Amino acid sequence: MTRIELPERPRILVVALRRLGDVLLTTPLIASLRKAWPDATIEALVFADTAGILAGNPDLDGVVTMPARRTFAQSLSLAMKLGRRYDLAVSTQSGDRPTFFAILAARHVVAPVEARASGAFKSRFLARAVPVAAGVHRVEDMLRLADTLGIERVPRLVPPAALPFEPRPSSAYAVIHAAPMFRYKQWTAQGWRAVAASLKARGLTVIATGGPAADERAYLDDIWQGTDVLRFDGKLSWGQLSGLLADAKVFIGPDTSVTHLAAACGCPTVALFGPTDPRLWGPWPVGGLSDMWADIGAVQQRGNVWLVQRAFPCTPCQLEGCERKLESYSACLDALAPQQVMTAIDEALGPLGR
Template structure:
């Protein structure tokens, strides 16, 4: 089985031309540039529900904000992704929390949420989340213009349904979300890619966290995120992460910091216990913006295909990702310093959470040596470009 190491550098591409259906835009095939920005004072963007998808939607949110520069732009997001859209220079002027489970859960919660949104009198809803429920809430909230992909039988609830083409499905998710912004009339950047910028106060907070943990903030460290909430078909073995941590820590003379959410704590502990070098385990101990700020201090980030992968790449940290059941052409990290290591068998990509055959060959075939080689090469190239 051949090993595949993919270096991802985004080049210029031809813009997508998604077909529009329904309403005036669908009848003429025109994008929604017919919306006069002076008539759009308030926009609601429904965010995706996964951290990685939220990061990949950032270029689209920025494009929407740029198209309507005088409008207030609120993002409606689940609690675990809301902080992706924060920050001093974020396109969103406000982030609203969709508390489900919680006060917005169930039929009564949907009615409550729709009433809250109706009181805000939004002029335009842009649905980057594809559930029928997203369109139902926007319509129930009385938002007059509702734009999103025509999926999940929700077309009648949209004033401008956007056709989901095979080209979009097979392309990168950044372009997938950008297509909705383009349907509004937004210009497509030559190289759309997510960027996360942190404020000075957030970076100061990161230094205090590192100091609290006994980590010298002036010394670059190797970061690792061995989890992936999607499922085991995206998780490289923790003992291989541990061996890679040992090799990279010794080669670079750097400590290793392990990250993860509450659900990754057992995996992170296995990495910590199996590593033969200085390692600090912060899994389950940081809020999302704290993780971003601490990760931004790292010299190298080793990860699975996961939310932390997209965050690290968007921060500009050299990022090496191990791919198993998923496709880097669709969800690979985008950035100046990114690499993907994979060894796909004939059944990959299958996009399954667990292996239907029970063997996980797509992950087992990725050796520690190949990942370490890719990581050291990327770290060297990144250091050379910084000189």
């Protein structure tokens, strides 16, 4: 497709009104825009609680934020701020709200559209539309937008700029992030304790990370009570977390934003997957995915990422656990054995794990 025509030094807005991990997965698109228009002013519109994942991103000149739950007055204020301020706006979602803000913000708008009446209506306001494709990895979705713009793909995730942190371990360490956003992505407390003990036996300091929320801290208190684990949960900014992960010997975590971040930082990453389909959401390794993740595999490796599953006949169901709700258990994760996880960890550690 021919490259979309923009004026010299254009102003570009990328709209990504999603969760933390999704926003991180938009960074290949942002990097593609920066390479195509090095003199552009490029900004991102995101929810306020996700802006940290873009901190220090060298491809961005600014981040515009909005509350996830906004009042009418806040929406009106944002609309006035955005109104025709940009030469190009790219919505990374087909939803009404992100598409509306993109159309409001720029003369030229590119966005995904669904194959239904609402998508046809939105297409009237777009310079170029991208048909929504089922069964496509989220990063590939972003790169399809670059194709539609007629620009070269840059298939790499860009983590927040690394910042120093204290106390910095004086010996080799592993990082465990045990808390996903939702219950149905949780592994067992016994599993995490067994993995931490095995890592200690291999001579590694074990660092536990997590967010500052009270319920998450309580969950981690239960997991790590009585263990020899260094707790960093609630203490690090996203930039400090990038610095921590960049030097870790291995990272282990469930399907969550920090696992995607670990992979982007180049850390050997072991990802525990349950109901989620790796073909859509498997971590994106440094260097990209020339061979996409399979839907099922006891241990799969792509670049610096090892993906572990306990496959049931229904795996991956792409549902919210066995009870079809966010607070559900997932039998495939509950049945995942620590030894299977340690097999992947030892592969990731290489000689250190033997």
